Amino acid sequence: MGKESIEGTAKILNLLGNETRLSMMGLLLINDCCVCEFVDIFKMSQPAISQHLRKLKDVGLVTEQKKGQWVIYSLNRETTYFSLIQDILNHIPDQKEKLIWLEQQGLKISCN
Amino acid sequence: MGKESIEGTAKILNLLGNETRLSMMGLLLINDCCVCEFVDIFKMSQPAISQHLRKLKDVGLVTEQKKGQWVIYSLNRETTYFSLIQDILNHIPDQKEKLIWLEQQGLKISCN
DNA sequence: TATGTATATAAGCAATTAATTATATAATAA
DNA sequence: TTATTATATAATTAATTGCTTATATACATA
Numbered sequence: 217m218g219k220e221s222i223e224g225t226a227k228i229l230n231l232l233g234n235e236t237r238l239s240m241m242g243l244l245l246i247n248d249c250c251v252c253e254f255v256d257i258f259k260m261s262q263p264a265i266s267q268h269l270r271k272l273k274d275v276g277l278v279t280e281q282k283k284g285q286w287v288i289y290s291l292n293r294e295t296t297y298f299s300l301i302q303d304i305l306n307h308i309p310d311q312k313e314k315l316i317w318l319e320q321q322g323l324k325i326s327c328n
Numbered sequence: 329m330g331k332e333s334i335e336g337t338a339k340i341l342n343l344l345g346n347e348t349r350l351s352m353m354g355l356l357l358i359n360d361c362c363v364c365e366f367v368d369i370f371k372m373s374q375p376a377i378s379q380h381l382r383k384l385k386d387v388g389l390v391t392e393q394k395k396g397q398w399v400i401y402s403l404n405r406e407t408t409y410f411s412l413i414q415d416i417l418n419h420i421p422d423q424k425e426k427l428i429w430l431e432q433q434g435l436k437i438s439c440n
Numbered sequence: 441t442a443t444g445t446a447t448a449t450a451a452g453c454a455a456t457t458a459a460t461t462a463t464a465t466a467a468t469a470a
Numbered sequence: 471t472t473a474t475t476a477t478a479t480a481a482t483t484a485a486t487t488g489c490t491t492a493t494a495t496a497c498a499t500a
Contacts, residue, residue: 217418217419218419219419219420219421220419220420221420221421222347222350222351222354222420222421223347225350225416225419225420226344226345226346226347226350227345228345229341229342229344229345229350229416230341230342230345230346231345232338232341232345233338233339233340233341233342233343233344233345234338234342234487234488235334235335235338236488238334238337238338238341239334242334250446250447251446251447251448252445252446252447255446260489261489261490261491262446262447262448263447263448263449263450263489263490263491263492264488264489264490265447266447266448266449267448267449267488267489268488270448270449282496282497284446284497284498285445285446285447285496285497285498286446286447286497287446287447287448299419300416300419303415303416303418303419304337304341304412304415304416306329306415307329307330307331307332307337307411307412307415308331308332308333308334308337309331309333309334346457346458348458362476362477363476363477363478364475364476364477367476372459373459373460373461374476374477374478375459375460375461375462375477375478375479375480376458376459376460377477378477378478378479379458379459379478379479380458382478382479394466394467396467396468396476397466397467397468397475397476397477398467398475398476398477399476399477399478
């Protein structure tokens, strides 16, 4: 089992210790998402969402990829913290329902 | 696998998202500890240590037990979050070295 | 080209955090 | 009893957080 430093792990846990970011990670485990989808799901301002994503990106937990006018965020499955992330997300309810709701509202972006 | 709510899990992660508290939990996984041992290990003021322990106690992650003039803290292995805690602590280095250091300094309290 | 949409960033602000110092309480020892 | 030790709590403070609003940029489309 890969052991990470206390400092690094604490930093990651601190980031995931926020309901919005934790749920974002749960969503990204199922599906890549763009910023505007998160805005609809969390009913939160676009800058607030962008700032949460920035924090996740800064520690390497997610990656971004431009697709037309959208920016698609994905889980970074290469980070040394990915197995920790998986273990943690295993303990929260499946976030699929939020994606289903998004589709039902006709808000799912299809940029693939 | 027991799933806990996003809110509850985020709260726990937020608490463990602090280097001192995360290390405390790693230590308690090996050994019960009293406040003054934590003070020596973390070289932090006694009130600061007490306040960290208070937070862990408030969410039920640890329990306390008075033994003479000492207050001994233990991991609460009954909480529904214990398996999450175990999974997380599995990802950090063994905290045993801190206990060994404590013993070498002659600071280990023997209140058993 | 002008307009609208998606996103990022900056500035500001209220709430929270993590420490400190000072003080109180409880148990032990002289 | 008095002093010492272990701990908790309160008040204070500086730093951080998580939002807001305002603005800038980039792309898409009419």
